[in-house]
C-alpha cells in the first residue's frame with residue numbers, strides 16, 4: 001500500500017511534539033526540501049484549507065519560515081516558530097480596513113509601509129496608459145485601495161481624469177464611483193474602464209460634473225448604497241496644467257485662495273458620504289510662482305484639517321520625468337542654480353481619517 005505523505009501542517013504538528021532539537025531540525029530540513037522540489041507538491045500539499053476555503057501558500061514565504069525555524073538555537077524557540085507557522089497556515093486574521101491576512105503579513109512584500117515612495121516604472125498593463133497629461137501612476141491607487149479597503153467596498157475618486165482609480169477598482173474587486181468635470185475625458189475614462197477585464201465585475205460608475213456640488217448620495221442610492229469607504233482626491237495642482245476652459249475647473253481658480261476654497265468644497269461634498277473612521281487620500285504637488293514656492297501640498301492638507309479629520313500619514317513620492325520634460329534636465333538645473341531654488345522631484349500623498 002502506498003504511504004500517504006503527511007501535509008505540512010500534520011508534519012509540523014508532529015515535529016512540535018519532539019524533544020530533541022536535532023530531530024526537529026532534520027524534519028524541518030526535509031519539509032524545506034519538499035518545497036524546493038515543487039513537483040513534490042503534485043498532491044496540492046501546499047494548499048491549505050482556511051475557514052472553509054483553499055489557499056495556496058507562497059513558496060518563498062514557506063522557505064523563509066522553515067529557515068527561521070531551522071536556525072533557532074533552542075527547542076523552545078524552534079517550537080514557538082513552528083506553532084506560529086501552523087497558525088499562519090491555518091487561520092486568517094484580516095486587517096480592520098483591508099483584506100491583508102495579518103497572520104501571513106510577511107507575504108505582502110509589495111505593500112509599501114514606508115513614507116518615502118520611489119516608484120520608478122509606471123504600471124502600463126491592461127487598460128492603463130500614460131496618455132492623459134496629469135494622470136497619476138496606477139500604483140498609487142493600487143497601494144491605497146489594498147491598505148484602506150476590502151473587496152466589495154465602495155471607493156470615490158473626486159477627480160477621475162483618465163479613470164486610473166476605477167481601473168484599479170475593477171482589478172481589485174472594489175466598487176468605484178468617479179467624478180470628472182469634462183464630458184470628453186469622462187467618456188474616454190469609461191472606454192478605458194470597460195477595456196479592463198475583470199472576473200468579479202464590481203460596479204464602476206463615472207459621473208460627469210463638478211465634484212464640489214454633484215449629488216453623490218443620489219448616485220449611490222441608484223446603486224443601492226448610502227455610503228462609501230474610501231475617498232481619493234487628485235486635484236489639479238492649481239494652474240500648473242490647465243485642464244479645460246470650464247469656470248469650475250480647479251485649474252482655472254484665479255488665486256491660490258480661490259483654489260483652496262473650491263478644494264475645501266470638494267472635500268465637504270465627497271466626505272459627506274464617507275463612513276466614520278475611514279480614510280481620505282489627497283495626492284498633490286507644490287508649484288513655483290513669481291519666484292516663490294507655493295506649498296499647495298501643505299495648504300490643501302490644512303484645508304482638510306479644518307474639517308473633522310485627523311492626519312494619519314504624509315507620504316513623499318518621487319516624480320518621474322514625463323516625456324514632455326525629458327531633455328530639459330540641464331535647462332532646469334541651470335535655472336535652479338541661477339534662481340536659488342530646487343527642481344521639484346517629489347509630490348505628496350496625505351492620508352486622513354474621518355473622525356465622525
Ligand SMILES: C[S@@+](CC[C@H](N)C(=O)[O-])C[C@H]1O[C@@H](n2cnc3c(N)ncnc32)[C@H](O)[C@@H]1O
Pocket residue numbers: 132134135136137158159160161162163164165179180181182185209210211212234235236237243244248249250251
Ligand atoms: C490631476 S487630474 C486627475 C488625474 C487622474 N488621477 C488620472 O489618473 O487620470 C485632475 C482632473 O480633475 C478634473 N477637474 C478639475 N476640476 C474639477 C471639478 N471641479 N470637478 C471634477 N473634476 C474636476 C480635471 O478635468 C482633471 O481631469
